[in-house]
Amino acid sequence: MLNPQHLAIFATIVQAGSISRAAIQLRCGKSVLSRQLARLEQDLGARLIQRSTRRLALTEIGELVLQEARQIGRALDNIEQLADQHQQQVRGVLRVSCSMAGRRRMVPLLAEFTALYPQVKVTLQMEEHLVDLIAEQIDVAIRAAPLADSSLIARKLSDNPSVIVAAPAYLARAGTPQTAHELRAHACLIYANGDYVADQWVFIGADGPYTVPVDGPLRINDGGALVTAAAAGVGILRVPRALAAEEMARGELVPVLAHCPLPPGTPVYAVYPAREFLAMKTSAFVDFLLARIGDQKPSAHT
Template sequence: MNKTRLDSLPALALFALIVQYGSLSSAAQHSGLSRSAVSKQLSALEAKLGVRLLQRSTRSITLTEAGKQILAEARRILDALESVKTLSEDLQGEVCGHLKVSCSTGIGRVHVVPLLKQFRVCYPKVNVQLLLEDRRVDLIDEQIDVAIRVGHLPDSSLIALRLGEMTWVVCASPDYLRINGTPKTPTDLLQHDCLYYSNNQNSFKTWLFMGPNGEESISINGSLSLNDSTALAQAAEEGQGIVWIDKNSLGDALEKGRLVPVLEDYSLSPGYPIYALYPARRHLSQKTRMFVNFLSERFSPRMHYQ
């Protein structure tokens, strides 16, 4: 391979980054270059190849036909460079490097944060960045090594490892029940202030029960919603209402009597599965492999109510 071809490799990888992140500015941010340097390298690559790769405006970039064809090769180069980086870490003979993990806030606080202490003792040269956020992240675009997600997954190229399952309970504080009464049937919930989970995408206001009369779906009333299960549990302990929640988010509140289960004669809808997701790559880094194995071994035992 001659020098001219070698010189084109970083520029091709940079071109793939521009398309991946949607702008020259974002590509500059993720590559550690200035925007002008990114623009200069792109222009030099287009001049060398003799074709325009992108149509650029002040608001957007669009692939040309030539750009679409060359992008596939550029992405292969970017993947190869990522594999080389991963191999270089692994060849050092110990598990090391930067591990970026995404997780929902509630699951992260209750299950992942306590496990990180143990993981870091086992692998002290891995720097863990844990992002707690209640949204779906794009693992590839956001360079996430592992995402922990709740719910049934759409088909994708990601590898999914099932870690456990949420287990529901409907409960309230003794003080709330003393003042407001204890519901005997799901319909009684319509007379109560119910706390529920809500974020920008979903509001969990329909509670499903199975009882002697079959399935009952209740659209609850509530003046308080939160997007964090830990905060929901706290609000319930403070007597602010009745909550439908994952038992694993409650700590020892049920055992210590700070919260009391209600409607125990009814079965609740099945809990959501919890998965660890990671990209399907030809060479999975040691740090990612060890973290996923660690979760597989130690996540479920923390879920006391399975």
């Protein structure tokens, strides 16, 4: 009889891309995984993976077995989560994904969460691209917008409004703009990532939205680094308020053009896979975020 755990391990090896990475993820030795994979192939009487020094390649039957192995892996996860719920224990490894900019807010929250739940170990994955929660086994992702994916659940955490700020030293040196159009004459700090460059700042006027082109000495693909540059007096910055909250509270950054309305911010969501049995660690973390940041009802992506 086939060992379901061996099938789940096979799926993990394929997802990880190598036995070495799977061993790190599963916290066990490479030799242990190699033996279990070999035992599965022996039980099936077929080779599932063609091994080389550079990569793993699935055989034809390996592709077919993988589809079923993933279902078995999810079933084993559900059984474990059901047991966790029954025992009412918040424990295990919690895998969280957020953007690079979000780390400034997320890391202190994770420190607080692990202090509340010492049996939870958190793995934080910071990416600028959207990750596949299912394929990469992410428990909770923090995203600036929900996705049209019916296999995911989203909980709105905050509206994430933006603010325009500058250091008092910069304003003392360069003057304080009184209208949005005066930003053209100022050094502005710009978020840029690949082909995306946020050098057109939108405002809401009496007749509707209008755009002001801005420029300046720095273009950075990290919001936290832009906040640091603004606090150092390099220029004026438009940024989500939450990202600059600490600097504003300390007076290192002050609001600019507060009388000029900005469009609503992009809401921030906690996104997690829809499962029949949600692990206690996941539900506890989402509830924790809602308590610290906001509270909205869950919604399934469609």
